[in-house]
Amino acid sequence: MxxxxxxxxxxxxxxxxxxxxxxxxxxxxxxxxxxxxxxxxxxxxxxxxxxxxxxxxxxxxxxxxxxxxxxxxxxxxxxxxxxxxxxxxxxxxxxxxxAKTDEQTLSLVFREAQALEHSNVLLSEIMREVLSRVSNPWTRFAEKWIGVRSEEGTPLTKENPGNRFVKVAKITIVDDFGFETDERDFFLDDARMPEFVPSEVALVMFETGKTLRLLRTHHPDHPLCQVGFITQNNPPPLQWHFDWKSIGHLQEDVKDYENRLFANLKHWSADTSTSQLTSMTEKATDGRYALEFFGQEEAQLEGRLLASIAALDKPLISTSEEDNLSKVLGSKLFDEESIAKETISNFSPHWSLIPFHSFGPLVAAQARIINREYMKLLFSAHQLRDHLSLQKQFHLLGNGVFCSRLSHALFDPNLDTAERKSGVALTGGVMGLRLTGRDTWPPASSELRLALMGVLAESYLSPSSKSISATEKKYDIPGDISFAVRDLSDEEIDKCLDPGSLEALDFLRLSYKPPAPLSPIFPPIILLKYDKIFKLLLRVLRMLYVIEQLFQNTLGRTSKWHDIGNTSLRFRYEAQYFVTSITAYFFDTGIEIPWGRFAIWLDGVEDNVTKSESGQGVQVLSPDEVREEHERMLDRMMNTLLLRKRQQPVLRLLEDIFAVILKFSKVAHIEAIGNGENEVQDSSPKKLYDAFKKKVDVFMTVCHGLIEKGGKSTRNDVMTDDGKRGEEVKENTIDRLLLKLEMSGYYGHARA
Incomplete structure (x- = not known):
């Protein structure tokens, strides 16, 4: 041409x-x-x-x-x-x-749109519209997950295989009796979350949907579980906002939505009838009507028919997004100067901040609303504080009546035996296992039931019954808690067969099954930690009883040990001092301090949940965050009680000291009943006392070494008014134990 x-x-x-x-x-x-x-x-x-x-x-x-x-x-x-x-x-x-997945495609489009920000003005404008369109499937799922959009078809539950960033998988759980069971639960699949979503927004988004499913499972009649209740409050859509002006409008819309929803929930009461909820659903602006035509007037039927025709005349797919893309191409394809002027006038944030400001406000508002409602139900309808108090009283031996009843039921030789013998009828008196006064061990299951019958129910003190007189009827125990037998290995069973060993009571445990709504606060891993603490504290409770018996066997009026030597007396005094110091450290520092801080922290959580004013700016934690703090509290306890894996050598030293004291108590019991001639030469008081001194010296040397190493860094448990943690503190309390043991140079003066 x-x-x-x-x-x-x-x-x-x-x-x-x-x-x-x-x-x-x-x-x-x-x-x-x-x-x-x-x-x-x-x-x-x-x-x-x-x-x-x-x-x-x-x-x-x-x-x-x-x-x-x-x-x-x-x-x-x-x-x-x-x-x-x-x-x-x-x-x-x-x-x-x-790209292999939708999330990879979406992340790729985001990176491309970000790269064009300062290069080609026209392509940058076009790619913003493309990014909005490509994000629609993901944002629609996110809206359904957090509850601001109705779920068409089958809702996402634990029976489904999962979708997008929500994964449903089986986890193996060991129940109270040691049997393994598989339970399906929701998990956050980080690989399926678009890379531009901030990690904190992604975590809050996932936890919000998970809490909403808990609410739907245990309280299906709650307004937040009704589609109409949410849609009638007009939640803003989850979509991109690329300039500060649009972001400002979004924040105002989210604030108005949260205030409307908070006000409607405030006026909702627990006795809301199903008909009221149904009417809410019918009034929802989702374009759907109930199929109720019989008994309706002609005008009403005609109005519904015309509305249906109008709905069918609408296009199947909204053309607003197509219009936006076609508008950009049609009006700005040959006019880059107008695009440049518009870009300058619409001041936009950095691209790293755009996802946070586009999705964060709505996700945070929905999280505050759902967490507040579910936490309200945990504190009120499901008595979370009562169930926590139950663990403190029984698993952590925080109930004095329970400790006394349990100690007598297990160790007191003066109680009637619960052991069945041929030709001998059981008496009707108070029965116990009589660990210190029998040769056959372990007891049968029938003995356990007879000896421990009523110990839990008659010892429980409800937190709300502090002002009730002691003559009033005991309160029912919340939940399902009882004594049970721990699943042990063959080696552990062999150790339990000896009634004089420190492990003689390791088979006994407390079985607690939390109600289903409280399962996020009491997962199996937390119950396992409670069980480990109870196992150790039960040994300490036994040692307290043993040193009391040592006093009676050495200096009691009924004791027949008349030729007792200074070595045995010194052993008795030092053993008593050591056990009482360990016990005071375990209970005062190991149990009371972490529990007290956790209780104060929980008071702050409950105050934020129950505040009646507007929910704006109030820190409301999710059940998962409460569970994490609950677990951290138990970890601090286990660290102080020497139950962490790295502390096993120190704990074995302490157990060896307890074992020596038990051997001496057996010798003292034989001498007290007048059978001193049967004393075993290897278990003489002199040899046992020498072994005791050496082990205590080693134990205290190791404790000094732990102080020199220092403790791990942690944060203060007390939550401030803005929901933040306190300043970092050092968590190493072993110096308090040494202070108790070496008060006024006790051991140095005793052995001088």
Missing amino acids: RISGYSSEVLQGIQRLCLECGNNTRFLSAYVQDTYKTHPGAARVAVATSVDMTLLVIQNILGVKARQARSLLQLQSLIRPIQSVLAYFRILIIKVSK
Whole structure:
């Protein structure tokens, strides 16, 4: 082709430009058709739809503007911006084709839109619209998960295989009797979360949906579980906002939505009838009506019919997003100057902040609302404080009546035996296991039931009964707690067979099954830690009883040990001092201090939940956050009680000292009843006292070493008014134990 006045190079340049546009158009059209046929995923379909819309708009523009071109320069100015758009989309499609999941596709589109921020103004504007369209499938699922959009079809439950960033998987749980069971639960799949979503927003989003499913499971009649109640409060959609002006409007909309929802929940009462909730659903602005036509007046039927016709006349897919993309292409494809001026006027935040400001406000507001309602129910309807007090009283031996009853039931030799013997009838008196006065061990299950019957029920003190007189009837124990037998290995069973060993009572445990709504606060791992603490404290309780018996066997009026030596007396005094010091340290420092801080922290949580004013700016924690703090409190206890894995050598030293004291108590008992001639030479008081001194010296040396190493860094348990933790403190309390043991140089003066 030759045109006078133009060289062949100019004509070939225009020809190559048009040829490239045609090839790119064919490539993109083929990709769109192939995508629609194969259905690779929602995100890639959205990309294909954006490409299809772009091609359609460009064809319409060319059909009008091509006829107006009167020179090659006009033709070139018409083709060049189109060529840049089509070439960019071709490169984008090649990159998208390599993505394996929708989240990878979405993350790729976000990176591309971010890269164009300061390079090509037109492509940057187009890619923002493409990003909004490609994000729609993900944002719709996120809205359904956090409860601001109704779930069409089957709701996502633990019986489903999961979807997107929510994974449903089986976890192995060991129950109270040592049996393994599989339980399905929700998990956050970080690999399926788009990379641009901030980690804190992703975690809050997941926990909000998880708490909402708990609310739906245990309180299906709650307003937050009703679709109509949420939709009638007009929650803002979860979508992108690229400039500060739009972000400001979003924050105002979220604030208004939260205030409306908070006010409606405030007026809702527990006796809300099903009919009221049904009416709320019917009034919801979701375009659906109940199929109730019989008994309706003609005018009402006609109105519903006209509304149905109007709904059917609407397009199946909203065209607002297509209009946005076509508007950008139609009005700004050949007018980059207006885009540049608009970009300057609309001051936008850095791209790293855009996801946080676009999704964070609505997610945070929904989390505050759902967490507040579920935590209210935990504190009120499900008596969370009572169940925590139950663990403190029994698992942590915080109930003095329980400790006394349990100690007598297990150790007192003066109680009637619960052991069944042939030809001997059981008496009707108070029965016990009589650990210190029997040779056969362990007891049968029938003995356990008889000896421990009523110990829990008659010892329990309700937190709300402090002002009740002691003569009033005992309160019922919340939950399901009872004595049970621990599942032990063969080696552990062999140790339990000896009634004089420190492990003689390791088979006894407390079995607690929390109610289903409290399961997030009491998972199996927390119950296991309570069990480990109870096992150790039960040994300490036994040692307290043993040193009391030592006093009676050495200095009691009924004792027949008349030729007792100074070594035995010194052993008795030092053993008593050591055991009481360990006990005071365990209970005062190991149990009371962490529990007291946790109680203060929980008071702050409950105060924030029960505040009657507007929920704006109030820190409301989720059940998972309460569980984490609950577990941290138990970890601090276990660290002080020497129950952590790295502290096992120190705990074994302490157990060896207890074992020596038990051997001496057996010798003292034999001497006290007048059978001193049966004393075993290897268990003489002199040898036992020497072993006791050496082990105590080693134990105290190790404790000094622990002080020099220092404790791990942790944070103060007390929550401030703004919901933040206190300053970092050092968690190493072993110096308090040494202070008790070495008060006034006790051991140094005793052995001088």
